[in-house]
Amino acid sequence: MKQWRDSLALAAMLALLLAAVWGARPSVEQPVPAFPLSNMAEPLPARSYSPSPVFADGRTMQPPPAGTVPVDALRDATANPYAADAGAAARGEWVFRTYCATCHGPTGMGDGPVTRRGVPAPTSLKSDRVRALTDRELFELISGGRGKMPPYARMIAAEDRWKAVIEVRKLSREDAP
Numbered sequence: 001m002k003q004w005r006d007s008l009a010l011a012a013m014l015a016l017l018l019a020a021v022w023g024a025r026p027s028v029e030q031p032v033p034a035f036p037l038s039n040m041a042e043p044l045p046a047r048s049y050s051p052s053p054v055f056a057d058g059r060t061m062q063p064p065p066a067g068t069v070p071v072d073a074l075r076d077a078t079a080n081p082y083a084a085d086a087g088a089a090a091r092g093e094w095v096f097r098t099y100c101a102t103c104h105g106p107t108g109m110g111d112g113p114v115t116r117r118g119v120p121a122p123t124s125l126k127s128d129r130v131r132a133l134t135d136r137e138l139f140e141l142i143s144g145g146r147g148k149m150p151p152y153a154r155m156i157a158a159e160d161r162w163k164a165v166i167e168v169r170k171l172s173r174e175d176a177p
């Protein structure tokens with residue numbers, strides 16, 4: 001008798017549980033809540049070449065910001081695509097201090113900290129040979145490495161490698177301290 005009562009109670013509990021799960025399942029017909037993400041639920045489509053009320057110039061597809069350089073141009077440029085203005089020069093200095101100064105030293109003398117720990121010192125960047133290198137040659141040297149110098153194409157973005165060229169030029173022109 002007790003056993004029979006127990007299984008009845010169990011069955012009732014199971015039925016309740018099923019009803020709860022069934023009732024709580026999301027219904028397909030339910031409308032998407034309008035708030036707070038109504039603009040994500042109902043986006044405003046726009047065609048690339050149609051007029052736009054959103055932007056000041058009235059165009060939907062916005063032109064790239066001033067100074068934007070296409071990716072292929074970065075890879076294939078023969079001359080430095082970046083003018084040696086304050087922004088590019090500061091970035092170049094940062095790249096050099098971060099990736100190059102360990103070996104080449106902060107002023108390019110070839111006296112970076114690792115050279116005092118057994119790594120063969122590179123020659124000074126203030127040589128006539130480095131001064132004679134073109135932008136493209138410097139870029140390729142940084143990208144592909146040479147001898148004991150590792151290649152940086154995978155570690156430093158092309159944009160930053162070109163900016164490092166600005167810094168190498170600056171250091172190679174400066175007289176040795």
Ligand code: HEC
Pocket residue numbers: 095096099100101102103104120121122123124125127129130138141142146147148149150152164168
């Ligand atoms: C691990 C140490 C090391 C690091 C880091 C390093 N270099 Fe070098 N670099 C060298 C060595 C060694 C040479 C000489 C290579 C050779 O000719 O065998 C060299 C050569 C050069 C040269 C040519 C110098 C010449 O006399 O022809 C330039 C320019 C140069 N590196 C720039 C850079 C720049 C820019 C970076 C940072 C992106 C950098 N290097 C990072 C070790 C390094």
